Amino acid sequence: MAELTLTDQNFEQEVIKSDKPVLVDFWSPMCAPCLVMGPIIEEIAKEFEGKIKVGKLNVSENLQIARGYGVRAIPTFIIFRNGQEIERIIGARPKQFLVDKLNSYL
16 A cells, blocks of 8 residues: 545544554645655655555645644645654655654654
């Protein structure tokens, strides 16, 4: 399973109630840096399968969650654990930067 498609409707079940840490990619198809990060997030989802959930939330289609978490710039990556935000990364980053962050929460 690659990354999950997150929506306003499934966010609570997939992220807040998750028994694993969750990396959420807040993105939009109109955002060039988001599109650059897409394949990287997909690779991370495969590498961390079974350890960390990885989901993508299209902010153009799911404004409620994005606004609720104060996402003002995309891409924004938020790591959740036990339903709480534990880390926020704003902007495109190298894959290894994200991998190192995720490993620190395992």
